[in-house]
Amino acid sequence: MTAVIETQALGKRYGHVTALTDCTLSIPEGRVVGLVGPNGAGKSTLLGLVCGLIAPSAGSIAVLGNPPAASAAQLARVGFVAQDAPIYGSLTVADHLRLGARLNPRWDAALAERRIRQRNLDPRQKAGRLSGGQRAQLALTIAAAKRADLLILDEPVAALDPLARRAFLQDLLDFVGELGVSVVLSSHLLGDLERVCDHLIVLASARVQLSGDVAQLLGEHQRLTGTLPGFDRLPAGTEIIHAEQNTMVVRTTTPIDGADRVDLEDLVLAYLTRAAGFDGAPMLAEAQR
Numbered sequence: 001m002t003a004v005i006e007t008q009a010l011g012k013r014y015g016h017v018t019a020l021t022d023c024t025l026s027i028p029e030g031r032v033v034g035l036v037g038p039n040g041a042g043k044s045t046l047l048g049l050v051c052g053l054i055a056p057s058a059g060s061i062a063v064l065g066n067p068p069a070a071s072a073a074q075l076a077r078v079g080f081v082a083q084d085a086p087i088y089g090s091l092t093v094a095d096h097l098r099l100g101a102r103l104n105p106r107w108d109a110a111l112a113e114r115r116i117r118q119r120n121l122d123p124r125q126k127a128g129r130l131s132g133g134q135r136a137q138l139a140l141t142i143a144a145a146k147r148a149d150l151l152i153l154d155e156p157v158a159a160l161d162p163l164a165r166r167a168f169l170q171d172l173l174d175f176v177g178e179l180g181v182s183v184v185l186s187s188h189l190l191g192d193l194e195r196v197c198d199h200l201i202v203l204a205s206a207r208v209q210l211s212g213d214v215a216q217l218l219g220e221h222q223r224l225t226g227t228l229p230g231f232d233r234l235p236a237g238t239e240i241i242h243a244e245q246n247t248m249v250v251r252t253t254t255p256i257d258g259a260d261r262v263d264l265e266d267l268v269l270a271y272l273t274r275a276a277g278f279d280g281a282p283m284l285a286e287a288q289r
């Protein structure tokens with residue numbers, strides 16, 4: 001399967017700040033990828049590299065098989081909605097669509113107009129007077145009407161109320177179904193990611209902590225609660241991702257008696273907690289017993 005994003009030991013430094021290091025990823029096409037990590041983890045940096053807004057300091061990156069932003073044609077294939085849904089406050093909604101049509105060779109005017117109607121946006125309204133939710137809808141409409149092959153959304157729903165968020169995410173899923181577009185979505189809202197994502201990247205301290213197909217990752221982890229077993233009671237090769245008091249998240253495909261399935265939130269929190277150093281370096285149960 002073709003990779004929409006392929007990175008090899010990708011890194012970015014700003015002066016002596018390492019924003020991203022040793023990032024090796026392969027994202028298959030047609031996925032909705034959730035990018036999650038604490039503030040300052042490097043998420044916007046990774047998304048900026050994918051869009052070609054910033055250049056790497058190390059390693060390589062290919063987006064849809066080409067260097068990011070290598071040509072006008074390549075730019076047209078990637079839609080980007082930056083944090084806080086940037087729009088031009090003094091232009092009307094209709095002006096935005098006209099601008100979109102002029103700047104984008106694959107512009108889908110029918111799709112843009114249909115969505116504006118469906119979301120009850122007044123074409124004559126100045127964008128600066130739209131609510132946060134309406135602005136996000138306008139930005140998503142413009143990104144979708146580009147008929148891009150890859151949509152990059154940097155915390156697009158952060159400022160939205162729960163209903164607007166649900167509508168936005170539903171629209172996103174509709175686009176994925178209708179347009180076959182691949183999506184990378186960064187968010188701190190794990191419940192939202194659980195709803196829409198089928199691929200996950202956990203980033204912390206400038207490094208990828210976990211990446212893969214959500215269903216597969218969930219199947220490879222288990223949660224133990226109550227009296228925790230010692231290393232010697234765990235299947236050989238089990239990796240303890242996080243353990244505290246009476247809960248443990250482990251990585252193994254061997255079923256463990258009494259263990260529960262993890263959900264996306266368990267999984268992300270276990271890796272983020274480990275990265276934050278609460279339980280030290282990753283522990284590997286002794287495999288040679």
Ligand SMILES: Nc1ncnc2c1ncn2[C@@H]1O[C@H](COP(=O)(O)OP(=O)(O)OP(=O)(O)O)[C@@H](O)[C@H]1O
Nearest residue numbers: 014017018019037038039040041042043044045046
């Ligand atoms: N232009 C810049 N100049 C200097 N340092 C930067 C610049 N952009 C980002 N950084 C630093 O790089 C690191 C990663 O920042 P980045 O914005 O990628 O994180 P993030 O995961 O998107 O954070 P948030 O969730 O808060 O948006 C941070 O330490 C940040 O301070």
